[in-house]
Structures are given as C-alpha cells and as structure tokens.
Amino acid sequence: MSTLVFLEHHGHELLKGSLGVLSKAAAFADADVAGVVIGSKVRALADQAGKFGAPKLYVADDARLEAPLPQPRVDVLAQLVRDKGIDTVLFGNSVLAADVAAGLAARLDAGLNWDLADLVQQDGKLVGKRPALQDSVYVDVGWKSEPRIALFRSGSFDPVAAGGSAQVEDVAVALEDFSTSARMVDQAHEESEGPSIEDAPVIVAGGRGLGGPENFTLVEELAKALGGAVGATRAVVDAGWYPYSTQVGQTGKTVSPKLYIACGISGAIQHKVGMQSSGVIVAINKDTNAPIFEFSDLGVVGDVHEVVPRLTELVRARKAS
C-alpha cells in the first residue's frame, strides 16, 4: 500500500486534523507512507511532518500556491499520484480538503469515500467505516479500483508524535489555466474579536430557530444565569446574527463544556463534530424529528421562545433561593 496524506497548513503549522490522519496511516502494518505539503515557503513544515509519522515528505513549493485554493492543489496531486504510483490518498476534512479531494476524484476517476470515521484492513481489503443518515447507521464502504481517496470526518484521529524525521523530495509544479483563474482577494485571518468560548463550563448555543438576531438575548440571558458562554451555528454566523468567534462546529470551535444547551439548532453533522464531546447535551427544538435529538441527553420538543425564558427565570430563582 503506497499511501499519500494531504497535509494542510495554516500559517506555520500543519493542521491537527491532517496530522491525525498521518498518524493513522503510519500505524498500518504494511504502510509505505508519505505526506505532501503544498504552498509557498512551506519546506520548514518537514520537521513537524516527520515528527508525526511521515518518513517521506513531498513538497510543492511555489508562489502560485500561496492562497489556500483547491484547484492548483488538484493539479499537483494528480501529477504526484500518477508519477509515484500512489494507490491511496487520505485527507482530513476541511473546506479546502473536501474540494481538493473531490476535484482529484474527478481528475483521476478515482473513488472518494467521505465522512469516514475510521479505515481498517479487513480480509486484505481496505474498508472505510462510515456513519451515515445522521449517524443512524454505520456503513462499511470500499473502493472498486485504485487510486482510492478517503476524506475523514474532523476529529477522527489524534495526532501521535512518534518523533521521526521526513526525507524531503521536491515536486515539480505545473498548473492548468483554469485552476489558477480564481483569485484570493482577501484571505481569512484569525479573528480575535469577540469572546472566547472554548474554556466555558456551560455553553448555551443558538441557531436559526431563534428566528432573528434580536432573539439572541434569550440565549444570552440563560447563559448568564448559568454562568456560561453563548455559542452559535454557522447558519446564524453567515447571516450576520452573531460573531464568528462564537461559532461551534467544523469551521468554528470544538468545545466540550460540562453542559451544552442547543436552542433552535437542527444538529447538522458539521455542528455535531464541534460539540459532541460535551458532558451533558440538552436540546430544545420544535421539530420532533430534528437530528439534534439523536445525540442529546435530554431533548425537549418545544418552542425556544417559550421554554428558554422560562428556564432562565427558574435558574435565577433557584440561584436566589
């Protein structure tokens, strides 16, 4: 098995999700593992790649690869997979990685299994473990041909610093015209504004079910009464109702408070990956079929506008007594 792990970076660090996948790949019995870093001035990342299990690192270093856009990365990977006879390409999920993986699947006519929670060798075959349909069923999936492409769900594996070093090989960069036609005008920078919610013991989170930005006072007051912080879904952050710094989920924060109260949140998989390790999860949603109830300790089928303010009052009364 000749395995390539896409190592995504931000600033001067490889992402934890990528490193987790790398450590997973390195642990396979017959692993012939290499990592690949694609960007501009990225050679220094080799140390980190080696430490987390890559004996070999391909480096595509080119000024045109500076912005984290997917299509030039597909060009580089397709060439590398062909040149080196790689049979398995692994990605940790992210906005960038998903677009790269799917572009590569089309370019190479290679099967892509996404949202995998694990990958195992079973009867000489590689089998992906795939939670599906709001995680109500676990599907064993595979590939009919090589190369195989896998995209792992965020947080599936912890990085293991085994402490090796990577032998670096530079790869040639040839880009298609269409791949370089999209241009990054302003790249996301770390947003430091707004409160930090990662250390809060209690998070009361609001979603689109609140009905409008003005109703966030409902969750703010409950959070205050419980001594906690306020969280939000991407839907309300994208809509400008609440700041990005409070977003929980795949592209927001990963939190594990003792108590997480979800108000008017459907429980999409991308939200779930950011809060599923909370101690106790309470959900209030008016739709009895909302996926959030599948992973709540207490689910309340009800209207947030009624239940939340009443709960705030009760908590206040209890604290006052």
Next chain:
Amino acid sequence: MKIAVCVKQVPEGNSRIDPETKRLDRSGEGALNAFDANAVEEALRLKDATGEGEVVLVSMGPPKAQDALRKALAMGADRAVLVTDEAAAGSDLVATSYTLAKALEREGADVILFGQQAGDSDGAVLWAAVADRLRLPVVSQAAEITQADGKLTVKRQTEFGYDVIEAPLPAVVAVSDAINEPRYPSLKGIMGAKSKAQATLSLSDLGVEGDRAGEQGSRTEVYGLNDPPARSESKKIEDNGNAAQAILDFLAEKRLV
C-alpha cells in the same frame, strides 16, 4: 446572464438505506433538497440584478424528481432539464459528476450554482468534481455573491474566518444555507410552473457511455450495514408548559445548577 442551478431530489423526512440493495430507499415521497432552494433563490437574484437572462435547473434522478423540479420552477426558474435513466441508478461521485458535467456542457451557462449539501448523503463535494470536469473555476461555501465586469466576488467561511475570492465567468459556485432566505412560491408561480418546459434526457442523449454511469461507472462500493455504537440513555419530552421545570430538574439531578 444564464445561470444553471444543480438541484437534487431527496427522500422526504427521515431516510433509510435498503439492506437488500444497500442503496438509499428512494421509494417514498420525494422533495426538493432543502439546501438547493438557496441556490435557486440566489440564481433568481443574480438574474434580476443583471436584468436579463435565464435560470435553468439541471438534475439527475428518478422520473419523480420532476415534482421537486416543479417546486423550483414555481419559485421562478425558467425551465428544467432532468437526466433520468435506469442505468444511472447507484451513481457515486465519479459517475454523477461525469453525467452532470455532460448535461451542463450543453447549457453553456455563465454561472453554475450548487446548494450546500444533499440532505441524504451530506457529501458537500459534488461541485468540485463537476468544476474539474468542466475545467472551470470553483468557489464553495459562498455566504455572499456579487457580480460585476464579468466576474463574481464571493465571501465564504473556512476554518479560519472569512475569505474573499474572485472568479471570472463562467464559474461554478456552491452557496451556504445562510446566503439568503428562499422565497415561497406564490400561487401564480405554482400555476405558472405547470406550463414551463421540463425536458428529460437519457444517458445516450448526452453521449454518456454505459460504463461511465450508474454502478458500472462508480468507483466506490458498499459492503455492509452495521448498527451505530450504543448511545448512553437519553430522554425526550414534549413541552406541555412544564418543560422548563423538567430541564431544571434534570440539571439539578446532574448537579449542573
């Protein structure tokens, strides 16, 4: 401006996988994938902003997907193209993107829009595969789109905050579910949808070779289904006016208040 919108019909309500075929059970009622209403809405807005053009729906699915398409037509799209063929059943990403790209090539739209994800597969990937086949620029997770001078400017969220990306037309864009508030079809829209063109195409109409579609054209496979890991106990209650008290009691029992 000509805008193509890719839309999918998904099963209504909670879905299940048929243990026999190991495919999604698509026998029940079909609905328009809710995330695709945002793409249709954005297409209508882009068309309005330029003051001329056409919004074409493009879908691959079973014949009853026509109902889902009619809903999007009722919102205001101009016409629909459904690729429907027994031989396309069971298509994975590789096969679906190949067929859809063929259908989109025939349309030659300036902008090709996708929704955030299909509610049944939660893939959130198809656009990148289609864009690669069409050799067009792609931007995903769009929370805001503006257009001027033959290009689109897209604001979108990643793990690190908001990017702003510019792409020349023609371009492929996948929108977030918060980009807009999809309009409800008016009664006039619903009546009008009945007379809008809904073309159907087979794989051979598109020149898609048999071994590139359906299971034959797919590169992934399903081996078996397992139960999810057991979950710790959970309770669900209906609010009859006393839910707040029930939550408080629960929190007290867990020593969280």
